[in-house]
Amino acid sequence: MSGQKSIGIQEVPRADKWLVLSFQHLFAMFGATILVPYLVGISPAVALVSSGLGTLAYLLITRGQIPAYLGSSFAFIVPMQAAIGDFGIEGMLVGSFAAGVAYGIVAMFIKTSGVRWLMNVLPPIVVGPVIMVIGLSLAPVAIGNSMYEPGTDIYNGTLLTVALITLLITVIGSIFFRGFFGLIPILIGIAGGYIASIFLGVVDMSPIAEAEWLAVPEFYVPFVTFTPVFSWTVLFIMVPVAVVTLSEHIGDQLVLSKVAGKNFVEKPGLHRSIFGDGVATMISSFLGGPPNTTYGENIGVVAITRVFSVFVIGGAAVMAILFGFVGKIAAFIDTIPTAVMGGVSILLFGIIASSGLRMLIDNKVNIGEKRNLIISSVILVIGIGGAYIQVTDEVTIPGVALAAIIGILLNLILPGRTIIKDTNELFKTMTESTEEKTE
Template structure:
């Protein structure tokens, strides 16, 4: 597989002066989305940070430190969490998250026992490429909404100021990624966020109320003990058998709300792993194995359910950072996880990061989400998929319109198959049903099923 120049490979350890900044960039890239999920669902943003850090460290351990992937709060679980909270409170949502993590484990076991070849045969590049495009473009409206509208109100109110902040942030990020060299060329996302935040502060868009409150608490402390209490704050954890009894909140409604969604996020996970494999230039589905990465997602989600955080999943934003910077070090990812874990306990830091305007994150997301979509297009090109072939044209066209158009199938009042998951399912069915399957593999550069052995060949 052809590789572009790599700034830092998977197992390279960065120098201390670079390590913190590179890890901080990943933290900032995932922060907006990770914190948005608990805000929308009524959970604690600080706990989401802690669970994100712990989940990522567990993921790196399970995948043997071979996959540079960061895990954050999953958007797919927003509606199910809200429904589960209504049915059984936050505790019910945590129990549902635990069950979703179990589903991950079961799927990982099947992949381990049956191998990966069958999966590659039903997911050729002609299916995977358009689905990856859908993953990126499906998030496009989220990035634009964050950029254009005033946050915190029920109805969408257009703001030219917020749009200006987003475009300035985007422009600085693009300039940094294209023209900056050396160390500064490795942190364009962080540069864009810092500049965008400063610009937003100048325009009066930043809400500094939380920062001022935390600063007042620290500066008015009359003793070292009071300062310590003001500086380090315990997040609002929700721990089973301490804050609630699982048997008291379990119900069939919660099970049906939460557990099936894991199948949707597993489909997203496979897409992310394929994007990541393409970006890094290694087949992570083969080594260390898709079963390990899916198990890592499941364990991270179970960890989150034990402390009151939303379910975790691999993050497209951080894949975008990897693609731009070409820094693939798992030590950088691990550093970001440690920072997230630490920052979840520091009040003024969480207040400062929480004050980043959505317009700033929207400006950065325009680029990051677009990169995900572009990687899907690159997969089609690299595998030399012939779109003049009617079969390939039909499959890719149907996947793109269904996925980006927002089609869905309503299963129950609280459950639906929509967007990327539905487009992936229909793409797989079309690929299996239509004749001429070989055309969908192109040059089979990384999807040659003969290269994929059953289970984990490194066990």
């Protein structure tokens, strides 16, 4: 689509064009946004509503200057599963809210002290391996959903066939599709896997026919539908993952800046965009949804279409909210076999792990140096091995959090640390390394 007329950030498209462009963004985020709640056992309809409301809040906080869509965060899948397993959804939502508060605190420090301190605390040698830990820790989930009967360890060859077909379609879409369709391989894979599941007789479509067109999602509202469950362990499970999402957020802002030809890190400021991310996550936690983060898929849509309008993004957010109240969509999501989600997850979780490796490569981190080798090795083994510290009977620091904390400490303590002094030069380098993402 090179050479086409772009639409500016504050420009309002013609109504019919506006609808189509917003629908594109809805398609781009849909597959990933419903996959996260599906995997952790919370309502995908609530996730749609919370992503829409979170995006609208983000646009307001960033003064309508950053065309970014926010959806369910993959980085939080492992901690959400752990928190729900130990403390229920009620406990997980408290941890999610705390993660949003952590964003706000970081935004406040960036506003007063700049961003250099954050980059020195969270360099690629720490964040990259932590991302790899998150992706690799999810591998058993993907394989389990692909091979076994739901909720059991009973092998099912038909389900594995469905998963492999889904994986194949997703891979083909990722490699061979171009333009907008190249940005929605998850959605295409889910659709293809679902069709294959119908032919193989593993889908019960009766709930779709029985569902109402309009239905209120299963919101979890604190002090209204449940009493929040607080635990220090929940905070240790959820909050440290902000190490990863903050780094991802900065990367997304740099890519968007490159695409739009504007420095969003300076105006409206990284502190505003991070705070917007935090508020979106807090809103989601008040409704029963997962933590939110800016979506690379939608950045890709912006890059291809050259449509930078925040009104288009806002339109997609309103559509997501409306879709959340369509009962037949929620029923359809519930009928998707776990094997379909498992097949998509095999690729997605591998990509998460690989993106951590890519962060090391893009930033030219020399693993041959003993310092870097030690930091990355310790993070990987502690995180993937599931090590934890039992502080008290009620407080536990789990594997991913422990890996992140030890990685940060090792980076600060071990000699030979590179201290960033010129953030402008750093952002220039990082922007160059992310340029290919916009191609």
